[in-house]
Amino acid sequence: MQGSIYEFVKKKLISHGVSQTPDGLVTLENKLLFLDFVQLERAVRNANFDAVQSAVKRIDERVRSLGKRHLIVFAYLYLFFSDGTPERTHTDTKDDGVVLRSVEYRRAVTPEERLIADWGSLWFERCGKSLLRAVYASKT
Template sequence: MASIYRFVTQKLLSHGVRDTADGNLAITDRRLFLDFVRLERAVRLEDFATVQSAVVAIENRCLSMGKRHIAVFAYMYLRFSDAAPKFTHLDIELEEEGGIRQTVDYRRRVSSTERLVGEWAAAWYDRYSKSFFRALYRSNSPTAN
């Protein structure tokens, strides 16, 4: 089995942490990276409270660094995982009560806790990603900092 550290590194790289100076800190700052390892361990435990706690630790670490926007990678880490829906289909035909049926497909069988984590992460990602990404890419400009 591959090292959890290598797994976390690869996952963060796949989310583009190296694309920005601030994003790169997710890998190069030892304490922040270990917070992401703790997040992966929480995901593997399938315990929602533990996952939330790990994300809060990442958010707090980013705040203490003065770079709150790096926390977007924690939301991405969860949002773009097997626990998040691969496809969502809306049935055009209205049901008798006037609602719309939504069908969700996952990459693999997921537990209710995994779905909860995926939906929670998607909500936070949708809420903050635009502003956090603006701040991340601003960190690459020569006048930043």
Template sequence: MASSIYRFVKQKLLSHGVRTTADGSLAIADRRLFLDFVRLERAVRLEDFATVQSAVVAIENRCLSMGKRHIAVFAYMYLRFSDATPKLTHLDIDLEEGGVRRTVDYRRRVSSTERLVGEWAAAWYDRYSKSFFRVLYESNSATAD
């Protein structure tokens, strides 16, 4: 029996720690935001880069409309920590002719589109995660006071 996409998305979000903060919990508690994450998973399964980007933009816009842009970090994390990104990156090897050999291992065979999604997600996650997590945890401590 196949597991539902809704359970799959919820488990993945929980594994990324959405419940550790009140704002993060909205990724599951807010029905419309959760459905945006389900759309993201569907886009990932389609292996269409433009559709994945569109789904992430929808999540970003929903978070902005809630006044909680920082929750979008979970969209980047959702993609960043997936089979589309390398499990292991070996040390770069400088080649005699001036190039560089970069070797990576994946958990399974991935398509070029999946690799593109993974690289894009890693770039966005690396760019925004520190500042978004800072706001996420600061907003959590403000509500705890």
């Protein structure tokens, strides 16, 4: 059985780089913000898209109130690297122009788990790089 959800969330956030900058460390040091990420993990584990959206909204409100809006990127990364994200994607183009796309997952995933991961991926692709630049600018 898995250990504490708090330790799991902490390790996952650290694997996404929160401990590499002073701003990133806020996600671990601010207890309310950290608990928001724990709620996000619970929503992901339950594969509840509505609860995931609510948790991300709470995280967004919390980081805005702290004056660190760019930390929302860690919520997007959290979802992007969930089990609903494909391990591999294959794209084949046939001679007639038809494109076949197949994906492989680490385990069987539900449509809701894929939706959660895709939603996080979409937001990360839209604004993740610029938000990460802001996070790493705090390193100086």
